[in-house]
Amino acid sequence: MSFDIIAIGEALVEIMRPTVGQPLDRPGDFVGPFASGAPAIFAVAAARLGASVGFISGLGDDAFGRLMLARLAAEGVDTAQMQTMPAHATGVAFVAYAQDGRREFVFHLRHAAAGVMDADQLDPAYFQGVKWLHLSGSTIVLNSPSRDACRRALELTQAAGGRISFDPNLRPELMPIAEARRVFAPFLTAADLLLPTVEEARVLADTADDDLAAQKLLAGRDRTVVLKRGEAGCTLYTAAGRVDVPGFAVAEVDPTGAGDCFNAACVIGLEAGWPPEQIARFATAAGALAVTQQGPMEGAPTRAEVEAMLNKEG
DSSP states (O other): OOOSEEEESOOEEEEEOSSTTOOTTSOOOOEEEEEEOHHHHHHHHHHHTTOOEEEEOEEOSSHHHHHHHHHHHHTTOBOTTOEEOTTSOOEEEEEEEOTTSOEEEEEEOTTSGGGGOOGGGOOGGGGTTOOEEEEEHHHHTTOHHHHHHHHHHHHHHHHTTOEEEEEOOOOTTTSOHHHHHHHHHHHHHHOSEEOOBHHHHHHHHTOSOHHHHHHHHHTTSSOEEEEEOGGGOEEEEETTEEEEEOOOOOOOSOOTTHHHHHHHHHHHHHHHTOOHHHHHHHHHHHHHHHTTSSSTTTTOOOHHHHHHHHHHHO
16 A cells, blocks of 8 residues: 555653643643654544545554554554654653643654664665655654654655655754754755744844745755744745735644644645645634644644535635
8 A cells, every 4th residue: 555645753642731921830730642843643643534544653652652553543553664663752742832822742752662773673664656655754753763763764655756844843842943943954855845943043043034935945946844823823935926815713622733634735736736725624614623633643734624624614
């Protein structure tokens, strides 16, 4: 079987505060565990939007690993290349939400199973015919084994004629920004689709000007750069120009995973050959729908749900 998309990266469970204003440094209630991890959310979102998806990560031989495998199977995501590591636990993230919308994280990830993927275990046959590989910066900054696995997946995808989607997903709590710029370099160079937030684009391009940041990231190449603006929508850049799309008004419950759903919708639109405005509106609607339910993957919409929102908005 060949896949429309393969995603590689951290699989973890997320245990979160149920309401805003409950910091992690005080006793209190939690909800979860929820299946999570940026690349895993992306994989589920892409599958719900109709793509055939394979997902590669490391899991412990434990209850949380079983939770992840069961959830991915229920979503139709292939896990044949998943690496089970009995000597390591499945990754965990504890999450709290501040009143101003910021999130606070405590990760057990770098030394968990997701952080010790073995690049040598990646089967070249799994990548034959793949159309897209999706990578997340949060995987690349974990440590050298996860970075090596991403680099190997990139090489195998390019050898198979596939394209590369890259979300910088900067995590200063995992790696300082200056070092992240350095380790991102080969992945930024290889990307056919770049998906930073506005803030990430400014950091990566070392400029406060959004347009200049996008042009620096385009680097004169035939690629697509999309600046994610959260509830304000997005701006999509190609060599031919830019497209601005406003956000959709929804009742936000949980913002986790919105960017990953947005990313998956962008890849779906690019692979379908849609014009830039259609891609940007489709992705913005997918991201908006993602925040309407609690849990990282719970709000990931189906294609029919995205199209219904677009039709309603006109």
